[in-house]
Amino acid sequence: MNGLPPFETHLVENQPPPFEPRDLWEDDAALREAVAREGAGGFAPRLAVYGALAGDELYRIGFDANRDRPRLRTHDRFGHRIDTVEFHPAYHRLMEAAKTHGVAGLSWHEPEPGAHVARAALSYLHHQADAGTSCPLTMTHAAVPVLRREPALAAWAEQAATPLYDPRDLPLAEKAGITLGMGMTEKQGGSDVRANTTTATPDGDGYRLVGHKWFFSAPMCDGFLVLAQAPAGLTCLLMPRRLPDGARNRFALMRLKDKLGDWSNASSEVEFRGALAWRVGEEGRGVATIIEMVMLTRLDCMLGSAAEMRMALAQALHHARHRRTFGKALVEHPLMANVLADLAIESEAATTFALRVARAVDAAPRDPAEAAFARIATAIGKYWICKRAPAFVNEAQECLGGAGYVEESILPRLYRQAPLNSIWEGSGNIQCLDVLRALAREPETREALAAELESVAGREAGFDAFVAELMADLAHAGEAGARNLTERLALALQAAVLMRAGTPAAEAFVRGRLSREQGWAFGSRPGIEMADTLLARALPA
Incomplete structure (x- = not known):
C-alpha cells in the first residue's frame, strides 16, 4: 500500500517446539524401572504401546475434552x-x-501376578493425557x-x-x-x-x-x-x-x-x-463394604498426583532446554537447573512410592505382610503425594514464566487439577486419622512399616537417624500430631524405595528431605548432587 513493502511486525523465535508427540513410557526411566522392580516387567510391551498413544493422540485430544x-x-x-x-x-x-x-480392568480380566502394578502404570500414563x-x-x-x-x-x-x-x-x-x-x-x-x-x-x-x-x-x-x-x-x-x-x-x-x-x-x-x-x-455394613474399595481408589489418587507431577516436570524441562535467556539455555543456569533437579527428585519419589504400593496391593491376597503394608501405605501415600502436587505444579509453571499461565499450555489444567486428589476419597485429615487408627488397632501395619524401613538400614546414616527418631515417636502419636507423623512416615518410605532402587535421586532425597538441609521451596538446597544426571534421566533430550 502506497508503495511500501510488506513487513512482519515481529519474528517468532526463542520458543520451544511443541511438546507432543512424546512417548510417555520411553521418556520415563523411573516408571520403567519401577514396573520391572515391582513385578510387572512382562507387561512392558503393552505399557509401551499405551505410553506412545497417551503422549500423542490422547494428549492432543485431552485439550478438546477439557475445553x-x-x-x-x-x-x-x-x-x-x-x-x-x-x-x-x-x-x-x-x-x-x-x-x-485395561486402565479400568486389567487387574481383573488378566489376574496374574503383577497385573495391579501394570494397571497402575496404565492409569499413571493415561492421567498425564487427561485427568x-x-x-x-x-x-x-x-x-x-x-x-x-x-x-x-x-x-x-x-x-x-x-x-x-x-x-x-x-x-x-x-x-x-x-x-x-x-x-x-x-x-x-x-x-x-x-x-x-x-x-x-x-x-x-x-x-x-x-x-x-x-x-x-x-x-x-x-x-x-x-x-x-x-x-x-x-x-x-x-x-x-x-x-x-x-x-x-x-x-x-x-x-x-x-x-x-x-x-x-x-x-x-x-x-x-x-x-x-x-x-x-x-x-x-455399608462402610465396611466401601472400605474394601478404598485401598484401590486411594492408590489411584497417589498415581494421579504423581502423574500430574510427572507431566508438569516434563513440560518445565522441555521448555527450559529450548528457551534461551541471557545468552544460554534456561536449563544451563545453575539456579534453574537446581530447581528442575529438585522437581525431578520429588517426581521420582512420588512415582516409585506409588508403584511400590501397587505391588503391595497386587500381593495382598497372597501375602499378609504385604496386605498390612498396603493397608497403611495407601493412607500415608495418599496424604503426602497429593499434598505435594499443587506446590509442585506451581513451581513447574514458574519455570515457563507467563507461558505456563496461559491455557494453551497444559500447566493451568494441571494446576486446577492438582488439589483434587487431596480432597477426593477422604481429605488429608481423614488419611492421617486412618494412619493413627491402623497403628493403634492393627499391629501388623506397624510391623510392616518397620520391615520396609529396616530393609535398607545401614546404607545412609541420615536415613537411619531419621527412622530411629520416627519409630520412637510411633508409640505416643496423638491426633494433634497426626499430620507431622504421617508426613515423616511418607518421607521415610519414599527414601527407602529410592535407596532400594539404587536410583541417582536417593542420596539427594535423603539429604534434602530427611536432614532438612533444604528450605521450604523446591530448589532451595544449594548444589544438588548430580543435577545434570538427574535431568538427563528425567526426560531424554
Whole structure:
C-alpha cells in the first residue's frame, strides 16, 4: 500500500517446539524401572504401546475434552425427562482407549501376578493425557471385587472388568461394557457418611432409594454404588441407570457441579425418587463394604498426583532446554537447573512410592505382610503425594514464566487439577486419622512399616537417624500430631524405595528431605548432587 513493502511486525523465535508427540513410557526411566522392580516387567510391551498413544493422540485430544465441558440435558425437546450428560467426542475416545487397554480392568480380566502394578502404570500414563476421565475409570476398577462377592451382581462385575467401552444408554443386558460411578456424600454429612439420611426401603429383591447425594460422581455411568440407611443401618447398594426392562430408573440429576478443575469429567447433584437398587454386602455394613474399595481408589489418587507431577516436570524441562535467556539455555543456569533437579527428585519419589504400593496391593491376597503394608501405605501415600502436587505444579509453571499461565499450555489444567486428589476419597485429615487408627488397632501395619524401613538400614546414616527418631515417636502419636507423623512416615518410605532402587535421586532425597538441609521451596538446597544426571534421566533430550 502506497508503495511500501510488506513487513512482519515481529519474528517468532526463542520458543520451544511443541511438546507432543512424546512417548510417555520411553521418556520415563523411573516408571520403567519401577514396573520391572515391582513385578510387572512382562507387561512392558503393552505399557509401551499405551505410553506412545497417551503422549500423542490422547494428549492432543485431552485439550478438546477439557475445553468443551460436559453439558447436562434434563429434558429432550418434547419435554420428556432424560437426565443425559453430553460430552465432546474426545471424551469418548479417551474412555475407549483407556478401557480397551485395561486402565479400568486389567487387574481383573488378566489376574496374574503383577497385573495391579501394570494397571497402575496404565492409569499413571493415561492421567498425564487427561485427568478427568480417570474418575470413572478408577471407580469402575475399584468396584469390581466388591460386586464379585454378590452372585446376583456377577454380570455387573464382569461387564465393568471387560476391556470394552460402550457409551450407549442401555440396560446391562444390551451393553458390551459398562462404567460405574459412586454417590456417597450428602449435604449434611460430607466425610461423615454415617450422617447420611437417604433411605433404602426393602422392595422384593431390591430396595427403593429416597433422598439425595451432594456429590454424585460420573453421572453418565451405567450403575452407581451408593450409601443409604436400610432397616439395619447404613448399607451399600448398586443403583442402575436403566432398569432391566430398559426403563429409566427413578432418579433426577439436579445440576452439574461447576468445579475448579476436572473439566472433562461430570460431577453432579442427584435426587432419588424411589430408585431401584440392589444390596452390595451385608445390610448395615455399608462402610465396611466401601472400605474394601478404598485401598484401590486411594492408590489411584497417589498415581494421579504423581502423574500430574510427572507431566508438569516434563513440560518445565522441555521448555527450559529450548528457551534461551541471557545468552544460554534456561536449563544451563545453575539456579534453574537446581530447581528442575529438585522437581525431578520429588517426581521420582512420588512415582516409585506409588508403584511400590501397587505391588503391595497386587500381593495382598497372597501375602499378609504385604496386605498390612498396603493397608497403611495407601493412607500415608495418599496424604503426602497429593499434598505435594499443587506446590509442585506451581513451581513447574514458574519455570515457563507467563507461558505456563496461559491455557494453551497444559500447566493451568494441571494446576486446577492438582488439589483434587487431596480432597477426593477422604481429605488429608481423614488419611492421617486412618494412619493413627491402623497403628493403634492393627499391629501388623506397624510391623510392616518397620520391615520396609529396616530393609535398607545401614546404607545412609541420615536415613537411619531419621527412622530411629520416627519409630520412637510411633508409640505416643496423638491426633494433634497426626499430620507431622504421617508426613515423616511418607518421607521415610519414599527414601527407602529410592535407596532400594539404587536410583541417582536417593542420596539427594535423603539429604534434602530427611536432614532438612533444604528450605521450604523446591530448589532451595544449594548444589544438588548430580543435577545434570538427574535431568538427563528425567526426560531424554
